[in-house]
Amino acid sequence: KNHTTWIKNNQSHLYQLLVQSLKKQRLSHAYLIVGQKDLLEIVNWIASLIQIQSDDENQLNEQVNRIMNSETIDVQILDGSKESIKKESIIQLQHQFSQSAKEVTGQKVAILHHVENASSQALNALLKSIEEPSGDHTTYLLTTNNMSMVLPTIISRCVILETQESHQQELISSYEKMGISHLSAYSLSTLTSNETLAKELLETLDLEKLSDLVLDFIEEIQHNIDLGCVHFQLNHPNDRDAIKIVFQMMAYQFKINHLNELREITLNTLSKINRSVSVALLVDEFAANVKENLS
Structure with a gap:
């Protein structure tokens, strides 16, 4: 070989x-x-x-x-x-x-x-x-x-x-057959390749709710930046693991939508999660950066 x-x-x-x-x-x-x-x-x-x-x-x-x-x-x-x-x-x-x-x-x-x-x-x-x-x-x-x-x-x-997971797309497709959103399927593919565990994680982490939060935010900021950011600041999870998943989903969705500058802002936010004193402050900083980029 x-x-x-x-x-x-x-x-x-x-x-x-x-x-x-x-x-x-x-x-x-x-x-x-x-x-x-x-x-x-x-x-x-x-x-x-x-x-x-x-x-x-x-x-x-x-x-x-x-x-x-x-x-x-x-x-x-x-x-x-x-x-x-x-x-x-x-x-x-x-x-x-x-x-x-x-x-x-x-x-x-x-x-x-x-x-x-x-x-x-x-x-x-x-x-x-x-x-x-x-x-x-x-x-x-x-x-x-x-x-x-x-x-x-x-x-x-x-x-x-x-590492690049060469089977990730196949995994996403198989998880989508569970009747969940593409974003939730993507998130599961980064966590496990075991379908039984995936079903447990889907419920434990409430991935569909997090997926809706991300998609609503991306949709809203296209029409009204301030309103979209306020809704996100009010509704984001305060748990560090959950907010990490939210930003991972967001970075992935921005990549699909070719919104590279917003993806860069999101990845930069992700890198600060473990060091940040407060999730709320981190989200506020993220929202301010998004507004500045789209204004």
Whole structure:
């Protein structure tokens, strides 16, 4: 299998971002890769790029195969999908990496697959390593399919890479068959690929109500900006998780409607949600930015 061609076709944004970072010598020492499937395949390719420090296709494919066959001791995988990642495993990995690297470039890569399944003691040991890089060229590649389950202290120290879900459109179509709006189906597709869980989330999160709020807002601001913003400010949810879903839906809908500047405002608001003191203040700021853009 040509792993690099697969990455270029299925994860083109990750390919471009990482190759550019490599060329500019700006690769991070810690990445969190978020996605629903193919995480190990993606992370093995990233590890290969870091190890050989080149985007040469043949070398990359060869290195991916070596990693998959456990033929390089400078790439170690702790797999949280099989069992909880323990503190002892992290310490053992760090000890192993404290020995001299065997590969030519001297790059070592620690892969923690499904890091949400690591014990709190393991995460504390991991945090120390990420916070205090020892200068031994170790890169940490963490994966998860549920970022809300990863400690904020881990997230804040990593560069976040979100994968392109090639099956997302199929997922949206299958969820729409449940008789829900396109926006609710889109939102569910970002949360789960399990239909039973999707039905539960649809009710728990009241996605149809959030979808109506978004569509009403977008419709109203086309006719009366002030009224549309006031209605949104009065009716938005105060729960952080719910308002995050609202803004994700909004960014998606603005993209469909080719309203790129409004999408940019929405994405900028999304990036502030975890840092914002108050949801209401954040919504007020968002409304002011929308008014300024449309006036």
